Each structure stands twice: as C-alpha cells, then as structure tokens.
Amino acid sequence: MPPLTLYGAEASGSVAVEAALTLLGLPYRLVEGATWAEPEARERVAPVNAMRQIPTLVLASGEVMTESAAILIYLADGHAEPRLAPALDDPRRAAFLRWMLYVSSAIYALHWIKPDVTRIGVPPSARDAVVAAVHDRIAFCWAHMDRQLTPGRFLLGESLTVLDLYVATVSRFGPWRPRFTEVAPGMAAVVRRVDEDPRLAALWAARFP
Structure with a gap:
C-alpha cells in the first residue's frame, strides 16, 4: 500500500x-x-x-x-x-511564503461560502448576489497579486514551484479562467505553461474534465 x-x-x-x-x-x-x-x-x-x-x-x-x-x-x-520550493536561504523564499498563504487565505478560503451562504448569516435567497460578490472579490485579489509579481517562465522566476501548481488549480474555480486571464494577464501566461506541462497533462485532463 x-x-x-x-x-x-x-x-x-x-x-x-x-x-x-x-x-x-x-x-x-x-x-x-x-x-x-x-x-x-x-x-x-x-x-x-x-x-x-x-x-x-x-x-x-x-x-x-x-x-x-x-x-x-x-x-x-x-x-x-x-x-518545488525555494530553499530557506533562497531570496525568493519570502515571496513564496507570502503568496502561498495569500492564495489560501485571500482567495481559496472564499469558496467555502458558496455551497451554503447561510454560513455568513445571509438567507439562501441571497445566494446569487453573495456568489457574485465573492467572485468580484476573488478577481480583485488575483489582480492585486498579478500587479505585485514579475514572473519569469514561472511565477517566481525560471523554476516551477508548488505556487505555480496552486495558482493553476485555484484559478480554475469561480470566477473561472476567462476572468482570471482578464484581471491577471501576467500570471495567466504562466498558468498556461503549467497547464501544458507534459508531466501533468494526464492529471489535468482527468481531474478537471
């Protein structure tokens, strides 16, 4: 096993x-x-x-x-x-930790609201408005991150890290890739490269059918 x-x-x-x-x-x-x-x-x-x-x-x-x-x-x-991560003494380590936690707390965590909007004290009848607001906030957060980064081949330079995998995954959630590409064009170019990595092609196809 x-x-x-x-x-x-x-x-x-x-x-x-x-x-x-x-x-x-x-x-x-x-x-x-x-x-x-x-x-x-x-x-x-x-x-x-x-x-x-x-x-x-x-x-x-x-x-x-x-x-x-x-x-x-x-x-x-x-x-x-x-x-798949900058070493502890790598100058990119601070940015790596910053953005890993940012994607988790500022973006990914918001999706917890969507299946049951009563979790934040609003009635089910308000779901459409709440989801739209959540998606607007996520788009804002992606745009903020995009402005802060100067990607190379990958988000933190020339080496792929788990940050690239994380963004490539979470950017597939609402408000979905077209809006992500619109608000975060710099990161979108990297994400396309991660999507096309031949080592991951079968996984992406199977897990995001």
Whole structure:
C-alpha cells in the first residue's frame, strides 16, 4: 500500500496536491469524495479530519495534514529533487511564503461560502448576489497579486514551484479562467505553461474534465 493517503476530489484544491505528488514521483492512495456536496464523502474523511474537508493527507506515520498550502509547502520542502520550493536561504523564499498563504487565505478560503451562504448569516435567497460578490472579490485579489509579481517562465522566476501548481488549480474555480486571464494577464501566461506541462497533462485532463 502507498505510504500516503490523500482524501480529495476532482475539480478541487486537492488537485494541486495531486500535481505535486505526481511531479515528486510519490505514490499515494486517493480516497475520492466531494465533501462540499456529498454527505458520504464527509463521513469518509471524518475519522482523520473532524472538519470533514479536503484535501486531507495522511502520512506514512499516521500523522494527518490539512490545509492545502501547508501540505504543498511540506511536500516541497521535504524533497530536494525536483526542487518545488525555494530553499530557506533562497531570496525568493519570502515571496513564496507570502503568496502561498495569500492564495489560501485571500482567495481559496472564499469558496467555502458558496455551497451554503447561510454560513455568513445571509438567507439562501441571497445566494446569487453573495456568489457574485465573492467572485468580484476573488478577481480583485488575483489582480492585486498579478500587479505585485514579475514572473519569469514561472511565477517566481525560471523554476516551477508548488505556487505555480496552486495558482493553476485555484484559478480554475469561480470566477473561472476567462476572468482570471482578464484581471491577471501576467500570471495567466504562466498558468498556461503549467497547464501544458507534459508531466501533468494526464492529471489535468482527468481531474478537471
């Protein structure tokens, strides 16, 4: 049995983790289930993550990791080849940590509202307006990030990192790629390059059908 177990679902944040595991050549067992839509999926992950959310990664030791950004940083830092994160003494390290946490907190976290807008104290009848506002905020955040970065071949220069995988995944969520491309043209060029990476082509096709 593979030493890693990943609870995830297609078209979700777990795909970024799957992409990292693929590039690192690490075997894993995938437990499929969209926890935001399927009660059965929430119950499957509940024994290891009381929040009943994905991605959840169970390590060989049995230790549980949650939070997509934390998982990606952990995986990248734990493997020198291929290097998927700037080293601790790399001048790009500060920017790497900044933007990994920014994507997680300022953008990805907003999607938690959309399946059930009563979570923020508004009635279900307001869902369309709330989702539209969430998408506007996400577009604003992508635009802000784009203005702060000067990408090379990838977001932090010439080397692919898990930040590229994270943005390539989360930019596929609402308000979706056309608007992402409009508000973040610099990052959009990088994301297209990540989409076309032959090492990941089969994964993207399978997990974002």
